[in-house]
Amino acid sequence: MTDRSVIVIGAGAAGLLAAHFAARSGAQVELVERTRDGGRKILISGGGRCNVLPGVARPERYVTASSAHRMRRLLKSWPLVEQREFFTRELGIDLVLEPETGKLFPSSHRARDVRDGLVEAVRRAGARMRFDTRVTGLGPPPSPDADWRVHLEGGATLSARCVVVATGGLSVPATGSDGAGLGWLEALGHEVHPLYPALTPLTGCADHADLAGVSLSVRIRAPGARPRFETTDGFLFTHRGYSGPSVLDASHLTVGGADTRQSLRVRWAAHETAEWDEMLVSARQGIVGGVVSDHVPARLARRLVHEAGVPWDRAVSRLTRAERRSLTRILGDYDLPWDGNEGYKKAEVTGGGVALDQVDLRTLESRVSPRLFLCGELLDAFGPIGGHNFFWAWATGRAAGRGAAQTA
Numbered sequence: 396m397t398d399r400s401v402i403v404i405g406a407g408a409a410g411l412l413a414a415h416f417a418a419r420s421g422a423q424v425e426l427v428e429r430t431r432d433g434g435r436k437i438l439i440s441g442g443g444r445c446n447v448l449p450g451v452a453r454p455e456r457y458v459t460a461s462s463a464h465r466m467r468r469l470l471k472s473w474p475l476v477e478q479r480e481f482f483t484r485e486l487g488i489d490l491v492l493e494p495e496t497g498k499l500f501p502s503s504h505r506a507r508d509v510r511d512g513l514v515e516a517v518r519r520a521g522a523r524m525r526f527d528t529r530v531t532g533l534g535p536p537p538s539p540d541a542d543w544r545v546h547l548e549g550g551a552t553l554s555a556r557c558v559v560v561a562t563g564g565l566s567v568p569a570t571g572s573d574g575a576g577l578g579w580l581e582a583l584g585h586e587v588h589p590l591y592p593a594l595t596p597l598t599g600c601a602d603h604a605d606l607a608g609v610s611l612s613v614r615i616r617a618p619g620a621r622p623r624f625e626t627t628d629g630f631l632f633t634h635r636g637y638s639g640p641s642v643l644d645a646s647h648l649t650v651g652g653a654d655t656r657q658s659l660r661v662r663w664a665a666h667e668t669a670e671w672d673e674m675l676v677s678a679r680q681g682i683v684g685g686v687v688s689d690h691v692p693a694r695l696a697r698r699l700v701h702e703a704g705v706p707w708d709r710a711v712s713r714l715t716r717a718e719r720r721s722l723t724r725i726l727g728d729y730d731l732p733w734d735g736n737e738g739y740k741k742a743e744v745t746g747g748g749v750a751l752d753q754v755d756l757r758t759l760e761s762r763v764s765p766r767l768f769l770c771g772e773l774l775d776a777f778g779p780i781g782g783h784n785f786f787w788a789w790a791t792g793r794a795a796g797r798g799a800a801q802t803a
């Protein structure tokens with residue numbers, strides 16, 4: 396047995412933080428990562444710019460099937476202001492607020508600087524890093540004083556007093572995470588809440604394919620969702636359906652599939668149905684197409700007016716009450732015809748995961764398997780678009796690393 400030894404499995408956002416904080420707390424740390432350089436999701440995050448953190452923490456917007464109280468306690472464990480300071484102090488990376496989106500990006504706008512800075516900080520803290528090494532399984536200690544064993548592809552075995560599992564979920568498997576860690580944890584007896592792709596584009600109506608590329612700010616509501624769901628953010632028509640932050644944030648509501656259809660209602664412009672009604676009643680001049688395209692992009696306006704069954708060039712003053720009602724509903728409360736989602740291939744995160752009551756909230760030590768620590772996306776919680784998922788990964792990674800070092 397090696398004194399104070401910690402193995403961290405997975406060099407993603409959570410694992411890098413866990414290794415850093417475990418090493419800084421005096422543990423002898425080995426970080427094992429299957430890809431050749433780690434942090435692959437950091438590299439592709441925020442369109443290559445890495446939205447490191449949100450400008451404002453929004454614990455109420457996270458999703459979990461576990462206790463919301465436990466989730467919030469974890470989020471509060473490392474406040475936003477301290478996380479921001481960490482990047483400046485330890486990595487020399489200043490985070491700047493993008494006013495239009497309220498997101499924090501590195502001042503260089505290069506995700507690579509964040510990934511490289513973290514890897515370097517882990518090295519500086521004294522952790523050993525083993526890249527290109529896939530873990531195939533975990534062997535629990537055969538006796539209370541014995542070490543954990545970590546089995547590697549090729550047959551070698553490492554051992555350590557504590558192990559941190561930071562292997563992520565199932566999203567974008569090309570980045571290295573294939574859900575294997577969740578399988579080991581389930582086999583050890585942890586409760587894993589059903590998994591599903593989240594923050595993923597939706598597929599939809601073939602008739603909308605010719606709108607691909609149209610983007611605008613919208614409000615999406617899901618009247619049938621519990622808890623209530625509403626978001627106002629960007630929306631993008633794609634060749635296969637719908638994307639943009641508002642759609643990604645709503646996508647977890649479609650996991651039951653089109654069979655258990657959750658209605659997503661879109662308000663295309665800034666006006667509610669009643670305001671549209673008033674506008675159309677009071678407009679004395681002009682044609683319907685002109686009024687609508689003053690508020691939504693022209694290609695979309697044409698499509699919406701067509702779907703409302705109203706001629707584009709109908710004089711506003713000659714609209715019938717039924718036509719006006721049909722138009723205002725489509726403009727202010729549109730039932731988005733989604734029929735599925737793009738799945739894990741495009742999902743930014745995995746919904747579900749290890750139930751939060753399976754870990755100690757302070758140390759993130761498993762309550763099922765002593766001296767095993769869990770962090771990051773494999774835990775049952777995710778946040779909306781906007782830096783909230785790194786916020787979760789940094790906070791839980793730090794807590795798990797410190798917890799493991801204290802216990803080792």
Ligand SMILES: Cc1cc2nc3c(=O)[nH]c(=O)nc-3n(C[C@H](O)[C@H](O)[C@H](O)COP(=O)(O)OP(=O)(O)OC[C@H]3O[C@@H](n4cnc5c(N)ncnc54)[C@H](O)[C@@H]3O)c2cc1C
Binds near residue numbers: 433561785
């Ligand atoms: C396209 C995209 C853009 C995103 N943009 C943002 C953003 O801008 N802001 C934000 O907050 N969030 C963003 N996210 C979400 C964010 O990237 C994740 O929430 C976060 O990376 C999860 O961190 P993690 O360490 O738990 O998991 P991961 O980042 O998935 O890391 C897991 C690591 O474990 C390794 N691993 C897995 N299995 C094994 C094994 N058997 N042996 C050894 N190693 C293994 C993997 O190779 C990987 O390096 C984005 C996600 C995607 C996909």
